[in-house]
Amino acid sequence: MWKPSVCTKDCPDTCGLLAKVEEGRITRVKGDPDHPFTRGFICRKAGYFPQHVHNEERILTPLLRCGPKGEGRFQPITWEEALDRVAARIKEVCAEHGPEAILPYLYAGHMGLVQRHAGHAFFHMLGASRLLATICGPAATAGFEATLGSGPSTDLESVVDSDFIIIWGSNTLTTNVHAWPFFGKAREKGARLAVIDPYRTRTAKKADLHLRPRPGTDAALALGLMQVLIQEGLIDRQFLADHTVGFAELARRAAEYPPEKAAAICGVPTHEIQGLAVAYGQARAPFIRTGWGPARQLRGAMALRTIACLPALVGAFQKPGGGITRSLGGGPANLTRLTRPDLCPKGTRAVNMVQLGDALTRLEAPPIKLLYNYMSNPAAVAPQSALVLEGLKREDLFLVVHELFMTDTALFADIILPGASSFEVNWN
Ligand code: SF4
Known part of the structure; x- marks a missing residue:
């Protein structure tokens, strides 16, 4: 008998599983083809669940x-x-x-x-x-929620309609592999992919652009991007007026981080910051996928809080395919x-x-x-x-x-x- 379950390995994909149960023991685990996001594909780790559950070293009595x-x-x-x-x-x-x-x-x-x-x-x-x-994750959550509230972030599957994608601090190809086909679909339709990561990861190697900030400088990079967006007139003033608070204060803060200063802090060349900001600001439906990386530092919450301001500046939330996704997790x-x-x-x-x-x-x-x-x-x-x-x-x-x-x-x-x-x- 095959019984439905999910993979519980603290991975954002949360694969749908089918477990074969014979005489009270799990003998095999495979992906559930009916699971809408993971579609029957699982990584090798889940295949070892039978050995884990029925391991002879399990503690079975108090x-x-x-x-x-x-x-x-x-x-x-x-x-x-x-x-x-x-x-x-x-x-x-x-x-x-x-x-x-x-x-x-x-x-x-x-x-x-x-x-x-x-x-x-x-x-x-x-x-x-x-x-x-x-x-x-609480630091990242606190930062993200300080900007966007506690509701769900943008549905990752909608990224197929984006024309410009930034993956910020996530090695998606290795640690969120089921998201990759959705990015691939968008790229088949012409979307460009930028990766922000200090490391040249597998994901970064597949990107059209790769910015490598020094670890811990993500907020400065985000402020530098904002300053270019504002200076180049690439912000959505109507969206900001209708749906946000605090733009004037944010603009004053961003003005303290011209791209040259952000470049000096982050170690990313000025022209790369300018280029990314312009591409993001001119996109029809810009999308950001953040990982946990930017939050793994002192003041990590502030880094996520700052990054999460970017989509509102360009009105990305009202453009199908645009927005920002932090976590794929759900629940009440x-x-x-x-x-x-x-x-x-x-x-x-x-x-x-x-x-x-x-x-x-x-x-x-x-x-x-x-x-x-x-x-x-x-x-x-x-x-x-x-x-x-x-x-x-x-x-x-x-x-x-x-x-x-x-x-x-x-x-x-x-x-x-x-x-x-x-x-x-x-x-x-
Ligand atoms: S990708 Fe692997 S670890 Fe992640 S949820 Fe699926 S089976 Fe589990």
């Missing part, structure tokens, strides 16, 4: 630590005992130190929207310290019926997840006494890694870990609860 922290010695226990122990420790910590001594730690795991957000209500109700989920914008922030006591402290090391080793009043980790492996992925490991070794820290495999973090756990793969939670 485990209790029976050796020193981090040594990895555990004994199997029943679910009932495991849950009783966790509940008892939660009660003890709340009674002795208050609920803020408990910190849930999570990020995306297998990306399931329900699974990612299912624990929030419980920890809010408890009054546990709140986790600020700042790793990965409001998950509060699931996460229930209203249950969180007012004034409950927040811990920034990139400062987990500080939180585990230096935070006081109260210190973190119970770390509840799911959908993440902070011992391997969190910044401040030395401090994180130091904190995880604390004998007075009770660590609960939900996991499929014995990860670096799970090695330090007091209790491990077996986690489910995306296939096991998506099917009934």
